Amino acid sequence: MTNSATRTPPVHVPMTHFAEVNGELMINRLPLSRVAARVGQTPFYAYDRSIIQTRVAKLRAALPNGIKLHYAMKANPMPAVVGLMAELVDGIDVASAGELKVALDSGANPHEISFAGPGKRDTELRQSVAAGILVNIESFREVGLLAAISEELGYPARVAVRVNPEFELKGSGMKMGGGPKPFGVDAERVPQLLTEIGAAGLEFEGFHLFTGSQNLKAEAICEAQQNSWALARRLADHALSPVRSLNLGGGFGIPYFPGEQRLDLATIGDNLNVLIERTASEMPQAKIVLELGRYLVGEAGLYVTRIIDRKESRGLTYLVVDGGLNHHLSASGNFGQVLRKNYPVSINNRTDKHNNETVSIVGPLCTPLDLLADRITLPKAEIGDLVVIFQSGAYGASASPQGFLGHPVVLEVLV
Numbered sequence: 001m002t003n004s005a006t007r008t009p010p011v012h013v014p015m016t017h018f019a020e021v022n023g024e025l026m027i028n029r030l031p032l033s034r035v036a037a038r039v040g041q042t043p044f045y046a047y048d049r050s051i052i053q054t055r056v057a058k059l060r061a062a063l064p065n066g067i068k069l070h071y072a073m074k075a076n077p078m079p080a081v082v083g084l085m086a087e088l089v090d091g092i093d094v095a096s097a098g099e100l101k102v103a104l105d106s107g108a109n110p111h112e113i114s115f116a117g118p119g120k121r122d123t124e125l126r127q128s129v130a131a132g133i134l135v136n137i138e139s140f141r142e143v144g145l146l147a148a149i150s151e152e153l154g155y156p157a158r159v160a161v162r163v164n165p166e167f168e169l170k171g172s173g174m175k176m177g178g179g180p181k182p183f184g185v186d187a188e189r190v191p192q193l194l195t196e197i198g199a200a201g202l203e204f205e206g207f208h209l210f211t212g213s214q215n216l217k218a219e220a221i222c223e224a225q226q227n228s229w230a231l232a233r234r235l236a237d238h239a240l241s242p243v244r245s246l247n248l249g250g251g252f253g254i255p256y257f258p259g260e261q262r263l264d265l266a267t268i269g270d271n272l273n274v275l276i277e278r279t280a281s282e283m284p285q286a287k288i289v290l291e292l293g294r295y296l297v298g299e300a301g302l303y304v305t306r307i308i309d310r311k312e313s314r315g316l317t318y319l320v321v322d323g324g325l326n327h328h329l330s331a332s333g334n335f336g337q338v339l340r341k342n343y344p345v346s347i348n349n350r351t352d353k354h355n356n357e358t359v360s361i362v363g364p365l366c367t368p369l370d371l372l373a374d375r376i377t378l379p380k381a382e383i384g385d386l387v388v389i390f391q392s393g394a395y396g397a398s399a400s401p402q403g404f405l406g407h408p409v410v411l412e413v414l415v
């Protein structure tokens with residue numbers, strides 16, 4: 001390593017997808033201060049519709065034709081966002097009956113909704129069959145239940161098998177495959193599961209493999225996709241009917257922390273081209289599905305708080321804002337992160353100022369965990385200014401303990 005490399009601390013990738021006008025961030029062409037006035041309170045989340053639309057368009061352009069794009073709505077289940085996604089993508093992936101309701105209400109085609117989750121209640125399975133969605137089977141218990149429900153309702157359940165592979169997505173923020181896992185059925189037991197599915201008369205449509213999340217290494221994602229494809233190809237020999245749906249998961253990450261770079265889509269597109277060709281010759285009825293959450297919506301969201309107080313403690317300046325981990329657990333570093341790092345942050349109306357200072361930004365909760373930014377360099381800010389946390393469109397409001405300490409709940413707007 002050169003001296004200059006050791007001396008320069010890593011920085012966040014520029015957040016240029018949000019335009020700046022007169023020192024202020026724009027959200028879908030509206031100044032953020034105006035959006036704040038329109039919302040009428042802080043804190044709030046604002047999601048930029050145009051950024052989501054551009055994101056999906058660029059992704060489609062980078063991927064081969066014939067790839068089906070699904071939105072994993074646990075990333076952001078706000079009904080207006082799900083409604084927008086229902087228009088932009090080919091299907092919605094849900095993980096509970098509550099999410100299923102939002103997806104159906106959004107107008108998504110039930111045929112293109114799928115349901116994965118390690119512990120589906122009997123009632124959730126029944127609702128799924130009635131809705132006509134695809135159920136990703138994750139246990140032997142679900143086969144028997146779905147058979148009984150199909151008989152009761154008078155039409156067969158549509159099912160895919162969620163496979164717990166023996167490999168994982170290397171370098172992922174969260175690992176969802178490999179070794180013992182509560183998700184899916186171990187690959188080595190899938191042949192027996194397929195036999196039971198056939199005997200139960202369920203409508204088998206394919207496989208679902210999900211090997212990890214929040215990955216920024218295109219090569220690792222390609223390797224996992226190849227391994228997943230090959231495993232599905234082997235398991236397909238044990239199925240009674242052809243594979244029609246081959247869900248290779250997702251795992252596409254976004255840059256949250258200093259030093260991280262955006263994912264290289266070209267490499268992933270090339271790899272999927274190869275897999276699409278192989279699929280055409282070896283599983284000709286199968287459509288490849290990718291299911292993405294944060295990659296589609298994460299960069300389009302801002303968490304906006306207002307500075308309540310500014311205080312010094314033994315040489316460190318704290319900006320105390322009116323929301324924190326109660327609304328945005330991920331930004332506080334308490335949502336599965338091993339090492340706490342800062343999200344990109346901005347002082348809304350001072351983006352053109354250079355009177356920098358080093359501050360820590362904390363929320364109003366009585367716990368040292370409520371830290372939104374640790375010793376970060378920003379233009380000097382005053383009480384009343386808006387503090388903005390970028391990369392907040394996924395795993396925000398719905399993934400945070402809003403009741404903790406009794407502060408007001410956060411609002412969400414799609415602009």
Ligand SMILES: *Cc1c(COP(=O)(O)O)cnc(C)c1O
Nearest residue numbers: 072075210213214291292293294
């Ligand atoms: C959480 C999850 C996703 C979405 O993950 P992201 O990191 O937001 O893309 C997709 N599929 C399954 C099965 C999941 O559990």
